[in-house]
Amino acid sequence: MKLFHAPGSPYSRITRMAVIELDLQDRVAVEEATLRDPASVLLPFNPVGRVPSLVLADGTTITETTPVLMMLDALVPPERRLLPGADRPRALAAYGRVLGMMDGIAVWNRELRRPEHERSPGVIALEALRAVRVADALERDAATGVFTQRDAAWFALVSLLGYCERRHTIFAWRLARPALAALFDAAQSRPSVAQTVPPAGPAR
Template identity: 80%
Template sequence: MRLFHSPGSPYARIARMAVIELGLEDRVVAEEATLRDPSSVLLPHNPVGRVPTLVLDDGTAITETTAVLTMLDSLVEPARRLLPGPEKPRALAAYGRVLGALDGIAVWNRELRRPEHERSPGVIALEALRAVRVTDALEQEAARGGFAARDAGWFALVSLLGYCERRHTAFAWRQGRPALAALFDAAQARPAVARTVPPTGMGSAAPPLR
């Protein structure tokens, strides 16, 4: 199997970390792809042109983070799977909140990559407010002991914060959020995290998110 990714994509990073964490590197080969590029190696497999894309041995291309994680989870025994099931509604809800925050920050970042005269101040203000609101809620959850399990929500959270730390520095996420900062800093020693650190960069030259 092949996992197409872009080094700067926080969505693809979640899948890349999952491959390492689940011990699937002998079965899933990571392959870098350009995005928004008509000659990208990804397009013959996935006309959507987004990452992560997992191409199975029979050529089936699975795209979008949760769908990719579902397939990766199917390759390991149930006890090791990363996606929370319906029997863990709070963990599933936390995962959804993190993805919601990531989606909002993706929109915010995309606006900042536009030429200044093309940016929407209203969209930027809305997404900046959403980012503060959701990360404040995630801070409270982490302070209460949430995200203790290294499940999909934990990896998504690390990817979200890592993206803000290195590629979306317009959001000072550490300010007033010591529990998130401690979780993120401690996570850096984990192999799946350390081996997938995104490159730095922001602005119009930054690669697309997905």
């Protein structure tokens, strides 16, 4: 199998960390792909052109973070799987919140990459407010033990905060959120986290 990723993508970073955590490096080759590129090596496998994309042995391509995690989880015993199930609704809810915030941060960041005269102040204000609101909810989750297990919710959160730390520095996510800051800082020594740090983005 082959996992296509982009180094700056927080979505594909979740799955890259999963490959390491589940000890699947000998079964899943990880390959970098360019995005928004008509010559990208990804496009023959996935015409959507998004990462993560997992190409199976028969050529079937699974895309989007959660379906890719489902396929990776299927390769290991149930007790090692990363996606929380219906028996852990708080972790599943937190996972969904993290992905929702990641979507909003991506929109916000994309707006800031446009020339100033093409930016939408309304979109930026909406996504900035959403980010604060969700980050506050995630702070409460972290403070009440929702992220004590290293599952998909934990890795998604670390990936999200790592993206903000390196590529969306305009968002002061650490402010008044000590539980999130402590979780993120403690996570940095974990091999799967240390080996997938995204490149720094332009200053904003």
